[in-house]
Amino acid sequence: MSLPISRHFFTVAEFERMGQAGVFSNDARLELIEGEIIEMSPIGTRHAACVKYLSRILNHKVGDVVLVSTQDPIRLNDFSEPQPDVALLKLRDDFYRNAHPTPGDVLLVIEVADTTVEYDRQVKAADYAKAGIREMWLVNIPAERIEVYADPVAGEYRIVNFYQRGEDVKSHTFAGLSVSVNDVLG
Template sequence: MEAEKAYVSWVAELFPPQGQWTEADYFALPETNRIIELANGELSMAPAPGDRHQSAVVELVVALKLYVDANRLGVVRTAPLDVRLFPGTIRQPDVLFLREEHRERITERYIDGPPDWVAEVISEGTRRVDEEVKTTEYASAGVPEYWLVDPEDKTIRVYVLEGNAYRLAAIYRPGQIARSETLSGFEIAVDRVFGG
């Protein structure tokens, strides 16, 4: 905890005030395993995720990676990894998929452009951002499909891009199989996501 306080204090002394952060400032930060994001000139640091969050992420990653590799579709990545959605907005999705034909978006330090599929697992401190802010940002960036995974109510909401906004395609609950709308054949039992 002391190391985190020292890091935050160091950042506060050396870098601009909230509302004035640029991509250059963001990329000047030293590497860290913390989730740090940039939007609207503001830097945000998410609290370390809990066990339910991490368990859901692992289950999604394992299932998605097996599916993607078996079908040679592209790459699967997890946070912390910077994704530059558009100028001035850098997020770190919990889980993402990038089609093989979009592999050139991967740079040494970050992914430059929207992923083809994103999942965010809601944590107590990220609910509003995941449900409202990121939903708008991912749609504006052109992410075709967004899964909002909620360990609290054990649901998976699948959003599909229509124009510049998302349409809620389905809400999956325990006992059901969550299915992708854009990755034909990718599915996972809701019980597996929340029971792992």
Template sequence: MLADLRLITVQEYHRMAEAGILDADERVELIDGYILKMAAKGTAHASAVTRTEQLLRQLLGNRALLRFQDPIRLNNYSEPEPDIAVVQIDPLDYADHHPTASEVYLVIEVADSSFQKGCGLKAKAYARSHIADYWVLDVAERKLHVFRSPSQDGYQTETVLREDATISPLQFPNAIAIIRDLLPKLRAE
């Protein structure tokens, strides 16, 4: 049955959007040749993205470029739109191409209802593309899943950190963050 599937390339995906087959406001992304619907952004998700953005800007300054829910090109069959991508600085600010896997320092997905997709299908696609540092921020459980040591079979290590733990990106070991500062605030805070 799987042999009967026809996978879509990044170029075909772009042509589908240009031809109007995919609506401009349709929330989809291409992973391993499949067009996947993206989950709606809830308030906890939006809050976590905003808080993580503010913290990363403070910690990284102008050492990297931060991209939010914008495409990165992993290969000919995958162009996900991660919640946050920390990428190399480009002189044209990526006006002529989306960042490729070799230009990505860190990918962060914020998960509330999409936790399984973030830790499953997407994690495998990122690992096969050698994204060395992949984080899934689980807003419901208030934990950070850190995936490292990528291989063709997936990530070889997964560390789960509670909200009182600290983390730093592999490429920026001095940029230390407390997980709690990435998560939505609680009413008692």
């Protein structure tokens, strides 16, 4: 006799209570995606360098009008709280001290992927699109390109652009914002 497998999906509130109760080790790198607790991959040197570059250049280019957030949680809904590598958020006087940003606060998310390209492209991009995040960039380290996803409709991005080495990524959210693929990838 086979028994059905039962899965329990966690809410953001449950996930946060588990963290506060010490269920996870202090150095655990976890995020909640569609109710599932996902262990994030270790951060490699190329990944870390891309995040540092993006943080620096975005702070320089748009840091006076937005908050550049690095590897911090965003509450998409009751079942998803990803930690994008970089996010551009609406400025707030409290710097989101009382609550994590929600989709209405997010202008752009950037995921840097070395070993998680397919997961980020299929699962996380869909989660961001369903939440109405206007623009997502995927820094695809193995392919040496940056993929831009914009204009979410019915849980999918209608605009998809690929930028290769030698090109500049052009944002759909910020007129005039461009970033060199060569500089991001090193």
